[in-house]
Amino acid sequence: MRLFLPWLILFLGACAWQNPQPPVSIANWQKHTEHLQQLDLWLLEGKLGYRDSRDGGSAWVNWRQSGTAFDVQLHGPFGSGATRILGDDNHAELQQSGEDTLTAESPAALTEQLFGWQWPVDQLQFWVRGIPSPHEPTVLRTHNAEGTLAALQQSNWQLEFTGYEQVGQWVLPSRIKGNSGEFSFTLIVKRWHPGDTVQ
Template structure:
């Protein structure tokens, strides 16, 4: 084999190696595709997560609407079945702390130093008081990474997408798109650390720092 042949093969080998490295580099930046196929254990996961009806989280919430951007610290969100107590420190409700208590049929909002505002229509009160919608009936399920139970035609699950680990990555239900990430194991299940809700021009981001299951 003459030197020119060896040189030509050497150049081809180098080009091939560079191409392989380039392809590997591109592959590392490509997002893992989602799938519509339910994992084989999905129903069991929903049942296990649904059984967790008493829990507490802390973290942050951010809201983006066309008119403004709001944020708050979730000092504590305690949920026991349908009953919730949420303590916030935020600019959403003005200066000072705010406590929101209630269930899907009743809500009480108390700002520091003020008399509580009470309503039998939680969704309407939240919309009027803070200026953006919050799906309070479904949120206690969505924040755990599962669809809300279907109780009316509006509650229908339109879409479920899963990541390569078989974890729920995207849910579309009741006119909201909910995206999940940063799952962490907690007892026998994995629970999301980031939940993003979108509806039209509203984007609500919930960052969960800690899950406590009772």
């Protein structure tokens, strides 16, 4: 189970909407974020690599979000170590083959149950769309010429958005790097299914 804990903390979160921080490129940034605020249904398929002071690894990720409800499935090579995390902002549970199901009243409470303190789990569902979370102050934010997010410092995390792709009407991150202290991750999105393209 330990193999999946670093991935778990990245994918628990409820869905809420943000009011953007004052932008650098006002017109492009506002247009981009206002458009992304409409996206509350998606399926993301990708690969996550992580490293901490002791070890590292990677997992395939399948993440479905619908409003505040999320369903994240993680697995290693050849489907090994399958883990499922699902819930909403009022409930979360962790399911893993051969283990008892863990439940909590919120995603943050589940991480506290697992690790002894609450990780900033609400942020990733904003970051993965390429916008800051409204729940915490933004320390630093820089943009690309197109109005997309290039770098972000928030909640003691430093994030780089090193790739984007056009998926229908949406411009969404395809590669995100993050680090906080001794922990780092790289999320490579292989396939986005936003909005009504979710099957």
